[in-house]
Amino acid sequence: MALPPIFDKLRLPVVGAPQFIIANPALVTAQCKAGIVGSFPALNARPVELLEEWLTEIKADLAAYDAANPDAPSAPFAVNQIVHKTNARLEQDVELCVKHKVPIVITSLGARPDVNDAIHSYGGIVLHDVINVAFAKKALEKGADGLIAVCAGAGGHAGGLSPFALISELREFFDGPLLVSGAISTGRGILAAQAMGADLAYIGSAFIATTEANAPDAYKQMIVDSTANDVVYSNLFTGVLGNYLKGSIKAAGLDPDNLPQSDPSKMNFAVGAEGSKAKAWKDIWGAGQGVGGVHEIIPAAERIARMKREYDEAKRALCAS
Structure with missing residues (x-):
């Protein structure tokens, strides 16, 4: 099955993942303009009134870009709910x-018809x-148009299954x-995602280390300095x-190698350690295992x-082999 026409303007088969705190209009429009x-x-x-301002700003910015660049129009944007x-x-x-007819909505932590x-x-997906x-x-039973397989190694809330296993089973x-x-942070990884049966790669951590991202400089630098071994999987x-990045866990006064378990029956956004509190995602910084492929802080377009x-x-090399 071909992708819906809404994806026809993509110049690279990628969706930038919506990252809590990190993603803002500057990053979103930079990604869309780059394809x-x-x-x-x-x-x-935040507050909710700001959402309308952001949607208005993003639409106006992309419309102006499209008018000036008819041969390379922007890709659509998405909002995560x-x-x-x-x-x-x-x-x-x-x-x-609905009011702003957001082209793509990404739903997480539940599905509602x-x-x-x-x-x-209004024709959104x-x-x-x-x-x-x-x-x-x-x-799918509740009406989703597409699926995002959040596999082992993904930043933030992530599953534990290998993408090879989950993609294969979903395609059945x-x-x-x-x-x-x-753990996708390179063009080779994007091609590999397609080879295993996905249509698009879903990439987040690599865009934390960009000039547009709303992240502290120390967070961006920790992405650059870290490898897969510096990522800890915890609830x-x-x-x-x-x-999460091991360095941020240590900075919060916790031992990343001996973290206790939390109550999985509720969302708990704060954790105490010896009288101190560290909050995800403000103090405890999320990142996927693909950070080892990120070596500098640069603009998203670059x-x-x-x-x-x-x-x-990578595609040329494979075709020539």
């Missing part, structure tokens, strides 16, 4: 997405985060839009398993251009 889907979590715009009972803003945020129906009402086949089937029953996340910080060169070179 990949840019995205941000609705909850990054946390579909979880703890998100008291969900209804308001979805209403704003009413949210999907609202996005479908819904991509849903999944970590296993059971969640994937539920998401689903031939629609399929994205894969998990302590939110109650949901995720990947990072995407490099990925495109690597992707094209």
